[in-house]
Amino acid sequence: MTTARRPLMAGNWKMNLNHLEAIAHTQKLAFALNDKDFDRVDVALLPPFTDLRSVQTLVDGDKLRIVYGGQDLSRHDGGAYTGDVSGAMLAKLGCTFVLVGHSERRQYHHEDDDLVNAKVLAAYRHSLTPILCVGEGLPVRQAGGQVAHSVSQLDGALRTVTAEQARSVVVAYEPVWAIGTGEVATPADAQEVCSALRARLAELYDGEVAAAVRILYGGSVKSDNIAGIMDQPDVDGALVGGASLDPGEFVKLCRFGEMSV
Numbered sequence: 001m002t003t004a005r006r007p008l009m010a011g012n013w014k015m016n017l018n019h020l021e022a023i024a025h026t027q028k029l030a031f032a033l034n035d036k037d038f039d040r041v042d043v044a045l046l047p048p049f050t051d052l053r054s055v056q057t058l059v060d061g062d063k064l065r066i067v068y069g070g071q072d073l074s075r076h077d078g079g080a081y082t083g084d085v086s087g088a089m090l091a092k093l094g095c096t097f098v099l100v101g102h103s104e105r106r107q108y109h110h111e112d113d114d115l116v117n118a119k120v121l122a123a124y125r126h127s128l129t130p131i132l133c134v135g136e137g138l139p140v141r142q143a144g145g146q147v148a149h150s151v152s153q154l155d156g157a158l159r160t161v162t163a164e165q166a167r168s169v170v171v172a173y174e175p176v177w178a179i180g181t182g183e184v185a186t187p188a189d190a191q192e193v194c195s196a197l198r199a200r201l202a203e204l205y206d207g208e209v210a211a212a213v214r215i216l217y218g219g220s221v222k223s224d225n226i227a228g229i230m231d232q233p234d235v236d237g238a239l240v241g242g243a244s245l246d247p248g249e250f251v252k253l254c255r256f257g258e259m260s261v
């Protein structure tokens with residue numbers, strides 16, 4: 001990969017690992033990822049809300065070069081929204097990132113582009129970096145609509161987002177048919193959509209913004225299929241689900257991030 005963008009390997013734990021398991025897991029990761037491994041890659045953990053305080057305590061206490069974030073946030077900053085967690089709360093816990101618009105949120109919680117846009121803006125209000133997820137389902141892919149679909153989700157999410165804000169966004173291309181299925185996209189599939197997303201960023205903003213934004217691939221990423229994907233010029237890292245629950249496997253993936261620079 002010939003790019004100045006710093007690779008990012010992010011582990012989305014989804015609804016796995018309670019706060020005690022999170023401590024053991026993060027300690028194992030910290031032990032395996034010695035300082036040198038972090039030199040040229042950003043490593044992010046995206047645990048459930050209930051684990052964030054435990055992860056923060058370890059990261060702060062042991063000065064780990066791991067960053068972390070939430071898997072979702074409210075569009076609101078506070079108030080009578082039972083069950084929701086605000087960007088302000090995540091920021092107070094030291095979060096760097098927050099996932100926005102993951103396909104599981106879109107599917108199970110009916111999040112549409114308007115809500116995703118509101119959540120992106122909420123993230124920026126609290127200096128959190130949104131990891132904006134886009135990607136098509138199987139019928140759209142079979143009809144050849146993957147680029148149009150993903151670009152349209154990008155447009156919807158970034159509506160009213162300024163160039164200054166957009167420069168720091170992370171976009172994750174996660175084709176729904178590849179998530180948790182073991183059916184990873186080919187490197188060419190990943191590159192096709194990631195390059196189209198970058199081209200769209202250049203249209204929406206300018207070439208400088210497009211060149212600065214990190215675009216990740218996600219969907220059944222494992223250490224035995226990541227190399228070809230990370231080799232693609234417009235793929236700057238991975239958003240990893242299942243494989244991030246195995247510390248040894250996740251460390252292997254982080255090494256690929258390091259080597260891709």
Ligand SMILES: O=C(CO)COP(=O)(O)O
Pocket residue numbers: 012102174178179180181182218219220221239240241242243
């Ligand atoms: O949804 C994902 C990450 O956000 C991908 O999940 P898997 O890696 O388990 O396919």
